[in-house]
Amino acid sequence: GAGVSQSPRYKVAKRGQDVALRCDPISGHVSLFWYQQALGQGPEFLTYFQNEAQLDKSGLPSDRFFAERPEGSVSTLKIQRTQQEDSAVYLCASSARTAGGEKLFFGSGTQLSVL
Amino acid sequence: GQNIDQPTEMTATEGAIVQINCTYQTSGFNGLFWYQQHAGEAPTFLSYNVLDGLEEKGRFSSFLSRSKGYSYLLLKELQMKDSASYLCAVRDRTGNNRKLIWGLGTSLAVNP
Numbered sequence: 236g237a238g239v240s241q242s243p244r245y246k247v248a249k250r251g252q253d254v255a256l257r258c259d260p261i262s263g264h265v266s267l268f269w270y271q272q273a274l275g276q277g278p279e280f281l282t283y284f285q286n287e288a289q290l291d292k293s294g295l296p297s298d299r300f301f302a303e304r305p306e307g308s309v310s311t312l313k314i315q316r317t318q319q320e321d322s323a324v325y326l327c328a329s330s331a332r333t334a335g336g337e338k339l340f341f342g343s344g345t346q347l348s349v350l
Numbered sequence: 351g352q353n354i355d356q357p358t359e360m361t362a363t364e365g366a367i368v369q370i371n372c373t374y375q376t377s378g379f380n381g382l383f384w385y386q387q388h389a390g391e392a393p394t395f396l397s398y399n400v401l402d403g404l405e406e407k408g409r410f411s412s413f414l415s416r417s418k419g420y421s422y423l424l425l426k427e428l429q430m431k432d433s434a435s436y437l438c439a440v441r442d443r444t445g446n447n448r449k450l451i452w453g454l455g456t457s458l459a460v461n462p
Contacts, residue, residue: 239392275454275455276454276455277354277437277439277452277453277454277455278393278437278450278452279452280449280450280451283449291449293449294449326392326393338383338395338398339383339385339393339395339450340395341392341393341394342392343391343392344392
């Protein structure tokens with residue numbers, strides 16, 4: 236597609252429910268990032284993939300969060316046993332180069348509300 | 351520690367010029383980015399600076415001073431559509447060099 240696509244756009248979950256958020260990066264983009272953005276805050280890094288390899292997952296807040304990109308394209312962020320503090324916008328971004336200086340292309344995000 | 355500071359809110363008038371400042375303290379530095387984010391939308395790339403000096407792109411310019419840990423985004427001939435949040439982000443040089451450290455964003459309101 237022309238840009239980074241994320242689905243669903245909105246997700247309401249009951250506390251304790253598992254959710255899966257999908258990201259379709261721009262075709263051919265090697266790097267893929269997941270960010271969490273709370274209202275009125277900047278994005279917070281969660282994890283980074285280079286192709287199918289998850290090179291950095293230091294931002295994942297707990298072991299309830301899991302991300303994968305098995306074929307180096309589509310990525311899924313899974314949150315198990317959701318808690319209210321997980322409510323946020325989850326942004327996916329991709330970029331074309333692995334060297335420094337490349338710009339990120341963001342998806343529109345998935346707004347997760349945990350009740 | 352890692353820290354990015356930028357003003358929370360700014361107001362300006364249509365047609366005017368506004369400068370949004372960003373100061374940073376990071377353990378390493380490998381480039382500074384400015385992104386624009388309209389409410390409810392994804393951030394979009396505006397500029398990238400890795401060397402000292404001014405980068406100009408149409409109505410938007412970005413400046414960097416690495417020795418001072420300082421950058422600014424300059425918006426000229428403001429338009430109503432420039433009302434948005436402007437995010438400063440720094441690429442740290444540590445680790446695998448991929449992580450961006452983000453400021454909280456500056457919410458700019460452009461008034462007629």
